[in-house]
Amino acid sequence: MSERDDLVLAYRILAAHGVVDAYGHVSLRTARNPARYLLARAMAPELVTADDIIEFDLDSNPVKDPGVALYLERYIHGEIFKLRPDINAVVHNHSPSVIPFGVTNVPLRPLFNTAAFIGDGVPTFEIRDFQDSGDIIVKTPYLGLSLAKTLGERPAALMRGHGAVVVGESLMLAVVRSVYLERSAKLQMQAMLIAGAGGKIVYLDEREAAATGARQASAGTWKRTWELWCIKARAQIESEQKAKRRRT
């Protein structure tokens, strides 16, 4: 499997879990050159193939003129890669259950084991603090850098009225975290609804979040998840290719 093929699977997995719809993107820093990253051309994630993957420098300029439309928000990726040398994959999504936590003062908290990475919370990027044009799209290097600074050392940041950015030391980690951030946000809303105003919700405490995160990393928990999701995504791609061959 090439890096491009892995990235295609990441796009498909995020779409299959409702983390991205027609919008949203995922990037991968290249192993050969840490000053380059791969990202699809501007298109719906569920339709991405290896031919749609383009190589960018960290200023988010394509290395070769691809002659196709590019994501306006690609600066999110380049600026995070510049500021976080430890990070090799970035997901930007409009993850539906996460959005309410970016527009209220209710903090997203780790509710169950696979969302332990939330730790003591994630920051929210308020774009009004950095521009007053009324546009909420991160479409300049300055806005990308501002978002990267808001993210800091955390695994994710919410983007008020827009979505989220989720990062990982590997593509697998960024994708797994994106899926479980969405799931955790949904479960938290359900728990809050059941508990009602003033009701009690028991979240993972600091010790549990730290211990669970460490165990999952060493026990290969994510590897099992990732392999399952990749098998499903590959099957989907193969059936699309078969259908295409039948039509031609």
Ligand SMILES: [Zn+2]
């Ligand atoms: Zn966006």
